[in-house]
Amino acid sequence: MKAYDLIVVGGGPAGLAAAVEAKKEGVDKVLVLERDRELGGILQQCIHNGFGLHIFKEELTGPEYAERFIDELKEMGIEYRLDTMVLDISDERIIHVISKAEGFVTLVAKAVILAMGCRERTRGALAIPGYRPAGVFTAGTAQRYLNMEGYMVGKKVLILGSGDIGLIMARRMTLEGAKVLGCVELMPFSGGLTRNIVQCLDDYDIPLMLSHTVTDIQGKDRVQGVTVMKVDENRQPIPGTEIQFDVDTLLLSVGLIPENELSKGAGVQLDMKTRGAIVNESMETSVPGIFACGNVLHVHDLVDWVTDESRRAGKFAAKYIANPGGQKEEAIETIPGQGVGYIVPQRIRPSQVDQVLELFMRVRDIYVGQTVVIRVDGKEVQAKRRGHMAPGEMERVKLPVSLFNGPGVKKITVDVESR
Amino acid sequence: MYDVAIIGAGVIGTGIARELMRYQLKVVILEKENDVADGTTKANSAIVHAGYDAPFGSNKGRFNVEGNAMYGQVCKELDVHFKQIGSLVLAFDEEDRPTLQELLENGKRLGVPGLEIIEPDRIREIEPNVSQKVVAALWAPTAGIVGPWELAISYAENAMDNGAELRLNTEVTGITKKENKFHLMTSTGEVEARLVVNAAGIHADDIYNMVAQSEFTINPRRGEYFLLDNEVSDLVNTVVFQCPTKMGKGVLVSPTVDGNIIVGPNAEDVQTKDEINTTADGLDFIRQKAKLTIEELPFHMNITNFSGLRAEPSTGDFIIEESKQVAGFINVAGIKSPGLSSAPAIAVYVAETICAGILGSHAKRNPAFNPKTRKKLRFKDLSDEKKADLIRVEPSFARIICRCETITEGEIVDAIHRNAGARTINGVKRRCRPGAGRCQGGFCGPRVVEILARELKISPMEVELEGKDSHILVGETKGGADE
Ligand SMILES: Cc1cc2nc3c(=O)[nH]c(=O)nc-3n(C[C@H](O)[C@H](O)[C@H](O)COP(=O)(O)OP(=O)(O)OC[C@H]3O[C@@H](n4cnc5c(N)ncnc54)[C@H](O)[C@@H]3O)c2cc1C
Ligand SMILES: Cc1cc2nc3c(=O)[nH]c(=O)nc-3n(C[C@H](O)[C@H](O)[C@H](O)COP(=O)(O)OP(=O)(O)OC[C@H]3O[C@@H](n4cnc5c(N)ncnc54)[C@H](O)[C@@H]3O)c2cc1C
Numbered sequence: 030m031k032a033y034d035l036i037v038v039g040g041g042p043a044g045l046a047a048a049v050e051a052k053k054e055g056v057d058k059v060l061v062l063e064r065d066r067e068l069g070g071i072l073q074q075c076i077h078n079g080f081g082l083h084i085f086k087e088e089l090t091g092p093e094y095a096e097r098f099i100d101e102l103k104e105m106g107i108e109y110r111l112d113t114m115v116l117d118i119s120d121e122r123i124i125h126v127i128s129k130a131e132g133f134v135t136l137v138a139k140a141v142i143l144a145m146g147c148r149e150r151t152r153g154a155l156a157i158p159g160y161r162p163a164g165v166f167t168a169g170t171a172q173r174y175l176n177m178e179g180y181m182v183g184k185k186v187l188i189l190g191s192g193d194i195g196l197i198m199a200r201r202m203t204l205e206g207a208k209v210l211g212c213v214e215l216m217p218f219s220g221g222l223t224r225n226i227v228q229c230l231d232d233y234d235i236p237l238m239l240s241h242t243v244t245d246i247q248g249k250d251r252v253q254g255v256t257v258m259k260v261d262e263n264r265q266p267i268p269g270t271e272i273q274f275d276v277d278t279l280l281l282s283v284g285l286i287p288e289n290e291l292s293k294g295a296g297v298q299l300d301m302k303t304r305g306a307i308v309n310e311s312m313e314t315s316v317p318g319i320f321a322c323g324n325v326l327h328v329h330d331l332v333d334w335v336t337d338e339s340r341r342a343g344k345f346a347a348k349y350i351a352n353p354g355g356q357k358e359e360a361i362e363t364i365p366g367q368g369v370g371y372i373v374p375q376r377i378r379p380s381q382v383d384q385v386l387e388l389f390m391r392v393r394d395i396y397v398g399q400t401v402v403i404r405v406d407g408k409e410v411q412a413k414r415r416g417h418m419a420p421g422e423m424e425r426v427k428l429p430v431s432l433f434n435g436p437g438v439k440k441i442t443v444d445v446e447s448r
Numbered sequence: 449m450y451d452v453a454i455i456g457a458g459v460i461g462t463g464i465a466r467e468l469m470r471y472q473l474k475v476v477i478l479e480k481e482n483d484v485a486d487g488t489t490k491a492n493s494a495i496v497h498a499g500y501d502a503p504f505g506s507n508k509g510r511f512n513v514e515g516n517a518m519y520g521q522v523c524k525e526l527d528v529h530f531k532q533i534g535s536l537v538l539a540f541d542e543e544d545r546p547t548l549q550e551l552l553e554n555g556k557r558l559g560v561p562g563l564e565i566i567e568p569d570r571i572r573e574i575e576p577n578v579s580q581k582v583v584a585a586l587w588a589p590t591a592g593i594v595g596p597w598e599l600a601i602s603y604a605e606n607a608m609d610n611g612a613e614l615r616l617n618t619e620v621t622g623i624t625k626k627e628n629k630f631h632l633m634t635s636t637g638e639v640e641a642r643l644v645v646n647a648a649g650i651h652a653d654d655i656y657n658m659v660a661q662s663e664f665t666i667n668p669r670r671g672e673y674f675l676l677d678n679e680v681s682d683l684v685n686t687v688v689f690q691c692p693t694k695m696g697k698g699v700l701v702s703p704t705v706d707g708n709i710i711v712g713p714n715a716e717d718v719q720t721k722d723e724i725n726t727t728a729d730g731l732d733f734i735r736q737k738a739k740l741t742i743e744e745l746p747f748h749m750n751i752t753n754f755s756g757l758r759a760e761p762s763t764g765d766f767i768i769e770e771s772k773q774v775a776g777f778i779n780v781a782g783i784k785s786p787g788l789s790s791a792p793a794i795a796v797y798v799a800e801t802i803c804a805g806i807l808g809s810h811a812k813r814n815p816a817f818n819p820k821t822r823k824k825l826r827f828k829d830l831s832d833e834k835k836a837d838l839i840r841v842e843p844s845f846a847r848i849i850c851r852c853e854t855i856t857e858g859e860i861v862d863a864i865h866r867n868a869g870a871r872t873i874n875g876v877k878r879r880c881r882p883g884a885g886r887c888q889g890g891f892c893g894p895r896v897v898e899i900l901a902r903e904l905k906i907s908p909m910e911v912e913l914e915g916k917d918s919h920i921l922v923g924e925t926k927g928g929a930d931e
Contacts, residue, residue, distance in 0.1 A: 163913035
């Protein structure tokens with residue numbers, strides 16, 4: 030059994046940033062495990078630009094953004110394995126991996142960082158009726174075919190869901206010569222970033238149909254048509270509103286789900302709302318020495334925030350490795366209140382917070398000119414007005430530690446209120 | 449010339465082919481689709497029924513009970529997943545009790561072992577999650593679950609291992625009989641045979657009409673399903689039916705051999721034999737009905753929906769006989785539920801009693817017949833040591849292609865190169881499960897395309913999802929695939 034100080038599972042942007050940060054913090058033996066043929070994760074197939082505005086103050090493509098971290102990793106001499114799949118992780122941080130190069134191997138680490146990313150929701154998650162022909166793809170799979178393998182997946186396309194990957198693919202397929210007939214969204218608002226709606230749909234005259242959904246798929250072998258209907262306020266299709274689209278392809282961009290099968294195997298407690306681990310301010314899960322960051326923890330819309338969060342995980346994993354006993358203290362719970370979908374981290378130990386606590390959250394609806402109110406054990410400590418908030422855009426809230434580190438504090442609640 | 453030509457490579461046709469290979473006969477299976485098990489056999493409840501509900505004296509009653517008793521051995525020989533987990537028929541009020549009693553008595557008459565009516569405390573021991581409304585249940589310990597297409601694929605493989613021929617993409621379009629010989633017109637040329645076995649599923653009446661005025665018709669009756677993620681696999685432990693009432697047969701909730709939960713089917717007569725689509729109404733009906741069994745079924749854990757067409761015969765019973773009009777033409781038609789359960793018994797009966805009976809001394813026993821298929825290597829079921837050993841010998845087992853189900857490249861390559869091997873994405877999925885998990889091929893799809901193209905020496909653009917025109921890729925991007 031080979032031993033490491035830190036093993037990072039997943040070589041996407043989260044894993045890379047965490048590994049680099051831990052190494053900078055003095056961790057000696059770091060290993061990154063990646064099942065794909067290259068490092069960089071999903072960024073390798075995101076060849077459009079717009080990455081890195083916050084971290085690097087410039088517009089990079091996905092592969093370029095990834096490259097910066099890959100270069101750093103290599104310069105620092107951090108070990109990594111490609112084409113290597115982690116099969117399971119125990120709560121004692123014993124890890125089984127396999128690869129063509131080395132076969133079946135058992136590893137052990139003082140700390141583990143989970144950075145496995147997420148997968149796309151599929152047709153089944155929505156139970157879309159109809160035939161089951163070729164030509165129904167998740168947007169990410171189509172993206173892989175186009176950008177990495179060099180193949181077109183269709184000529185006349187409809188997109189269901191207005192998540193960012195779907196929006197980006199609307200533009201990408203148009204540029205490749207396909208006709209994108211529309212983007213259909215169940216909710217009365219888009220799930221993607223505003224800038225993507227403008228740059229990917231509006232700029233190419235692709236209609237966005239809000240409060241609509243796909244109710245039938247025709248074609249036994251290959252998609253021959255898709256039926257779309259308007260939905261009422263309960264999201265039920267309204268009879269008589271059928272619109273028929275003559276397309277050969279349906280792309281689904283209907284959400285992402287953190288891939289936590291390995292986490293569950295290790296006994297890590299999950300949050301029903303994020304579908305990722307419950308973590309504390311140090312990004313440590315319920316299993317001591319196992320940390321989580323990036324899309325496996327909760328779905329992010331910008332890689333910059335992934336990098337921030339992952340650096341934090343790397344830093345605190347280093348701290349844990351140096352002092353595994355750690356700080357044992359009662360944690361404060363963060364509670365998503367009115368209008369808030371979820372908050373990460375879910376547990377806070379004030380002694381571990383360096384001056385300012387940062388909370389990531391998503392709101393449940395579109396809010397304009399509403400106030401984000403933070404209460405500590407019911408007592409209001411902060412209220413900030415925000416111009417525009419949407420479920421598709423992650424919100425960050427900063428809270429000075431002085432506002433909540435009194436004795437016996439139990440919970441921090443965040444609400445969206447109109448004032 | 450062939451001794452026997454079998455039309456249809458469903459579980460019935462392939463099962464008969466395999467049993468015929470116990471004789472020194474020349475046998476061919478003709479299938480219009482590009483894979484075996486592509487009709488009803490791939491879309492059903494996958495239950496090996498105990499056999500208590502068909503009328504005494506019917507073919508259904510007889511072959512179900514006989515077939516059930518054969519399942520253990522057949523699945524062992526063919527290395528097919530089969531679990532004898534038992535079934536319950538739930539009664540939700542006291543008025544249903546007489547129905548349970550009738551089923552019990554009918555079952556006893558048919559020779560179904562171990563039937564019992566049990567009360568709520570015992571029911572809840574077996575199935576803690578079922579509705580509080582349950583007042584009694586019929587317990588049938590011999591019921592089981594099976595991999596339905598697995599069985600048909602393995603039957604076909606074993607038949608081929610023993611010398612049978614399989615012709616895919618071969619649609620029978622006309623049949624004539626001259627002297628003692630059948631001439632079958634197909635989309636890939638003419639085939640001659642002494643005997644014809646009509647195992648064409650929902651098309652069995654159309655096939656029979658090619659040689660005679662059919663005495664029966666087959667009507668398609670659709671059944672739709674939900675398949676839930678194996679994360680909720682412990683929802684039920686047995687096959688859970690609802691008591692048939694005036695309001696209909698109800699729906700079932702059952703584990704599958706792969707650890708999913710299957711919920712369905714409804715029953716709806718459809719107009720054409722290709723309406724294998726699912727519908728909003730059908731799926732809603734199942735959602736509503738299933739609540740009776742388990743109040744809070746987690747439909748949000750659905751990973752896929754599908755539907756199958758029952759071959760509803762106008763006679764009401766399985767038709768398994770030599771045609772009275774055309775000697776040597778054997779109909780195995782109207783094989784609706786419990787056709788899967790009955791398949792092993794039907795196969796033996798058609799091969800031994802009917803075909804060998806007609807061929808007489810021409811059908812000599814085949815001493816070289818090997819009833820076993822080569823074992824399938826299922827990587828994830830191996831112990832850590834065995835995994836390590838296997839990889840040392842065959843490194844392709846170290847490359848995980850399907851991450852949801854932990855399926856290796858080695859298993860996929862084997863699935864392609866076995867007899868009756870996979871030719872399509874869904875063909876690979878049915879043989880070793882990449883794409884059958886919760887991501888439904890989102891991750892492994894492109895890799896399976898690549899492996900199929902490489903192993904079959906075709907372009908990725910020729911790879912099909914399932915049907916003949918179900919191409920996944922429609923061309924290269926402007927930069928092209930080699931960029
Ligand atoms: C909703 C539903 C639920 C069911 N549940 C169960 C259950 O739980 N337990 C059980 O025991 N049974 C069940 N059944 C029944 C069982 O699935 C069938 O009895 C069984 O699969 C029938 O197999 P088959 O080989 O006769 O038909 P198929 O599998 O349909 O095979 C017929 C084949 O013939 C081919 N064919 C047709 N025409 C031609 C032609 N002209 N030329 C060449 N080939 C042709 C077709 O392509 C097809 O592959 C269910 C059926 C349905 C629909
Ligand atoms: C017990 C059980 C477990 C299952 N487990 C899984 C699972 O874990 N994961 C999963 O994804 N799915 C699962 N399924 C669903 C399974 O994939 C279904 O059997 C499904 O119908 C096959 O799906 P498919 O996508 O392969 O084919 P479908 O798309 O459902 O089948 C449609 C195809 O059938 C062909 N076809 C059928 N009959 C005819 C005909 N007469 N003429 C011409 N064409 C015909 C068409 O060419 C068409 O392409 C399960 C099903 C069962 C019964």
